[in-house]
Amino acid sequence: MFKAEIKSDTMKGLVNIVSTLIDEVKFTVDPEGMSLKAVDPAHVAMIELRISAGAFESYVADETEIGLDLDKVKSVLKLASSGDIIAMEQDDDHGKLVFRVGNITRRMHLVDTSGMSDPKVPQLSLSAKVRIAVDELQQGIRASETISDHIALTASPEGFELSCEGDTDSVSLIVPKDKLESLEAEGTYCSLFPLDYFANLVKAIPAGTIVNIELDKDYPINIRFQIAEGKGKVDYLLAPRIESD
Amino acid sequence: MFKAEIKSDTMKGLVNIVSTLIDEVKFTVDPEGMSLKAVDPAHVAMIELRISAGAFESYVADETEIGLDLDKVKSVLKLASSGDIIAMEQDDDHGKLVFRVGNITRRMHLVDTSGMSDPKVPQLSLSAKVRIAVDELQQGIRASETISDHIALTASPEGFELSCEGDTDSVSLIVPKDKLESLEAEGTYCSLFPLDYFANLVKAIPAGTIVNIELDKDYPINIRFQIAEGKGKVDYLLAPRIESD
Amino acid sequence: MFKAEIKSDTMKGLVNIVSTLIDEVKFTVDPEGMSLKAVDPAHVAMIELRISAGAFESYVADETEIGLDLDKVKSVLKLASSGDIIAMEQDDDHGKLVFRVGNITRRMHLVDTSGMSDPKVPQLSLSAKVRIAVDELQQGIRASETISDHIALTASPEGFELSCEGDTDSVSLIVPKDKLESLEAEGTYCSLFPLDYFANLVKAIPAGTIVNIELDKDYPINIRFQIAEGKGKVDYLLAPRIESD
Numbered sequence: 001m002f003k004a005e006i007k008s009d010t011m012k013g014l015v016n017i018v019s020t021l022i023d024e025v026k027f028t029v030d031p032e033g034m035s036l037k038a039v040d041p042a043h044v045a046m047i048e049l050r051i052s053a054g055a056f057e058s059y060v061a062d063e064t065e066i067g068l069d070l071d072k073v074k075s076v077l078k079l080a081s082s083g084d085i086i087a088m089e090q091d092d093d094h095g096k097l098v099f100r101v102g103n104i105t106r107r108m109h110l111v112d113t114s115g116m117s118d119p120k121v122p123q124l125s126l127s128a129k130v131r132i133a134v135d136e137l138q139q140g141i142r143a144s145e146t147i148s149d150h151i152a153l154t155a156s157p158e159g160f161e162l163s164c165e166g167d168t169d170s171v172s173l174i175v176p177k178d179k180l181e182s183l184e185a186e187g188t189y190c191s192l193f194p195l196d197y198f199a200n201l202v203k204a205i206p207a208g209t210i211v212n213i214e215l216d217k218d219y220p221i222n223i224r225f226q227i228a229e230g231k232g233k234v235d236y237l238l239a240p241r242i243e244s245d
Numbered sequence: 246m247f248k249a250e251i252k253s254d255t256m257k258g259l260v261n262i263v264s265t266l267i268d269e270v271k272f273t274v275d276p277e278g279m280s281l282k283a284v285d286p287a288h289v290a291m292i293e294l295r296i297s298a299g300a301f302e303s304y305v306a307d308e309t310e311i312g313l314d315l316d317k318v319k320s321v322l323k324l325a326s327s328g329d330i331i332a333m334e335q336d337d338d339h340g341k342l343v344f345r346v347g348n349i350t351r352r353m354h355l356v357d358t359s360g361m362s363d364p365k366v367p368q369l370s371l372s373a374k375v376r377i378a379v380d381e382l383q384q385g386i387r388a389s390e391t392i393s394d395h396i397a398l399t400a401s402p403e404g405f406e407l408s409c410e411g412d413t414d415s416v417s418l419i420v421p422k423d424k425l426e427s428l429e430a431e432g433t434y435c436s437l438f439p440l441d442y443f444a445n446l447v448k449a450i451p452a453g454t455i456v457n458i459e460l461d462k463d464y465p466i467n468i469r470f471q472i473a474e475g476k477g478k479v480d481y482l483l484a485p486r487i488e489s490d
Numbered sequence: 491m492f493k494a495e496i497k498s499d500t501m502k503g504l505v506n507i508v509s510t511l512i513d514e515v516k517f518t519v520d521p522e523g524m525s526l527k528a529v530d531p532a533h534v535a536m537i538e539l540r541i542s543a544g545a546f547e548s549y550v551a552d553e554t555e556i557g558l559d560l561d562k563v564k565s566v567l568k569l570a571s572s573g574d575i576i577a578m579e580q581d582d583d584h585g586k587l588v589f590r591v592g593n594i595t596r597r598m599h600l601v602d603t604s605g606m607s608d609p610k611v612p613q614l615s616l617s618a619k620v621r622i623a624v625d626e627l628q629q630g631i632r633a634s635e636t637i638s639d640h641i642a643l644t645a646s647p648e649g650f651e652l653s654c655e656g657d658t659d660s661v662s663l664i665v666p667k668d669k670l671e672s673l674e675a676e677g678t679y680c681s682l683f684p685l686d687y688f689a690n691l692v693k694a695i696p697a698g699t700i701v702n703i704e705l706d707k708d709y710p711i712n713i714r715f716q717i718a719e720g721k722g723k724v725d726y727l728l729a730p731r732i733e734s735d
Contacts, residue, residue, distance in 0.1 A: 170597045173595075
């Protein structure tokens with residue numbers, strides 16, 4: 001059983017993040033909230049998301065699984081204005097989720113979750129920790145997009161750097177230590193990442209959000225941030241590109 | 246002879262409605278105003294429009310016919326800002342209509358109307374009558390567009406419903422009786438219509454317009470509304486899709 | 491050596507104008523400012539531009555040449571908001587120009603200017619002179635775009651006219667003498683020009699700019715206007731299309 005009401009803005013924020021990675025998702029539902037673990041088809045990135053019952057306007061649920069096609073959910077979200085409430089209710093007999101927005105009722109076929117296993121989230125111990133406003137990352141991405149397909153992220157005792165090296169041109173954005181929310185880096189830690197994955201995620205995070213970045217040398221990056229006004233949490237892991245010499 | 250001035254907004258409203266159905270139209274002109282009857286190439290919908298001389302800023306005309314390519318008229322309308330006056334004058338010798346907007350003069354070749362006969366408008370007696378703000382219909386269309394190519398419209402003593410049934414998903418918008426401007430339905434009357442025709446028309450009607458819908462069981466729908474601040478009137482007839490069992 | 495700072499809006503204005511004609515340009519730099527002479531690949535139009543050191547926030551330069559790919563410069567301009575300052579510095583050793591916008595550093599490979607010779611600017615003595623707000627020209631272009639590929643420009647003692655003759659339709663915009671800033675025309679001077687060149691230039695000129703037009707009978711047109719708040723000047727020459735009878 002699953003029956004809940006949520007602000008359309010909260011749901012939009014959540015769907016925007018997850019749909020950068022995958023189209024069909026399995027939410028694991030329990031009385032305390034919903035969670036999701038997913039990898040993209042190319043196994044380059046992984047997302048782990050948890051949103052508590054408190055993020056909803058109302059929430060009643062047993063343990064269950066809900067498989068959603070996010071493109072369909074987006075078409076429902078388009079019917080809601082900012083401030084609208086979206087009501088959802090699982091219809092067990094028919095494998096459907098019923099959405100209500102104003103006087104519209106939308107019955108959505110659920111995706112079969114039987115073949116969707118949860119990926120194993122690796123336990124990483126990463127040396128450098130940076131807290132930074134996502135707006136800085138967004139500016140760095142805008143500067144990088146015409147230069148190369150990869151972006152280098154570097155944490156050092158001086159600050160945090162996004163840089164991109166093309167065949168003829170290069171660009172870098174340096175955020176000095178005093179412009180960061182916090183910085184822990186005893187040495188210099190740099191890894192190279194696919195720009196499209198990094199850019200799609202960073203663009204989907206609302207302006208003003210503070211993100212926690214954990215980084216190491218030629219290691220995956222962990223990007224952690226809150227959603228749903230602090231009632232939800234996202235961990236995003238992105239594999240590095242290792243350059244062979 | 247035909248010589249008239251009209252507010253660009255009034256003319257835009259008129260052209261937006263008619264061009265949902267056809268590109269080339271024949272206006273029948275007389276001293277009291279202009280009218281038009283047309284069917285679309287697939288003979289699925291019919292439009293009947295009348296705009297009185299009072300809708301114009303100035304109007305002098307004998308009985309005549311004016312054949313217009315609406316795409317060309319739209320290019321003239323793009324030159325006018327809201328509040329601008331568009332002057333039109335038929336140039337009999339050359340088969341042209343001369344438009345003036347500000348200090349621009351645009352001479353437009355008229356479409357030959359000799360082969361364009363007026364369609365016969367069927368006299369229908371439809372059982373259910375609904376008056377509703379077009380905004381509700383527009384919201385219903387937005388909800389339907391990803392579901393199916395057809396939309397079912399239902400009038401019953403309880404209210405008016407737009408619904409759409411897809412292979413796996415469905416959507417419905419119910420407007421209860423007390424949210425309608427008026428409702429006359431002794432029983433339940435439902436017909437199925439092609440969504441694209443219905444959607445194109447409804448999107449072209451200005452927000453806030455009250456439309457009169459006449460409906461029956463597996464019968465055409467008649468959608469009637471005013472244009473030009475009440476100085477013009479549109480009747481739109483749309484054929485149903487009859488489902489074979 | 492070249493090191494300068496400029497308001498992003500000033501630089502955007504300059505790049506918008508020049509990029510209507512060519513993608514790769516050679517700026518000739520000296521201590522008093524920068525200049526450029528260029529023809530388009532089809533040799534239909536020529537641009538001559540001069541911007542003085544006073545148009546910059548700071549400016550230090552020896553005599554040098556800077557070859558720029560304007561598409562790349564546009565990608566830098568997208569990183570700057572209105573009011574931002576863009577710093578540029580030539581990096582002699584590497585043939586690069588280094589841009590700084592906020593905390594972003596962008597190193598741009600310079601285009602090789604060795605094969606780029608300055609075109610010879612013809613000395614023309616044109617009979618009619620018109621000063622007109624570019625907004626009028628922009629309105630005339632909007633009216634012409636669906637009619638023909640060519641636009642006729644006419645100066646006469648009565649005023650200035652833009653006109654376009656298609657197979658079936660025609661359009662003209664007449665600006666009478668009293669709506670012009672000034673007019674010198676002892677007779678009637680008319681030439682025909684390719685609409686796309688004329689339109690691209692006129693659309694790139696900021697609204698409110700007064701342009702000086704010099705015109706003759708079947709002769710090139712010279713369009714002159716100021717940029718950078720009067721600290722820069724553009725001369726644009728466009729070849730006429732001569733109609734054979």
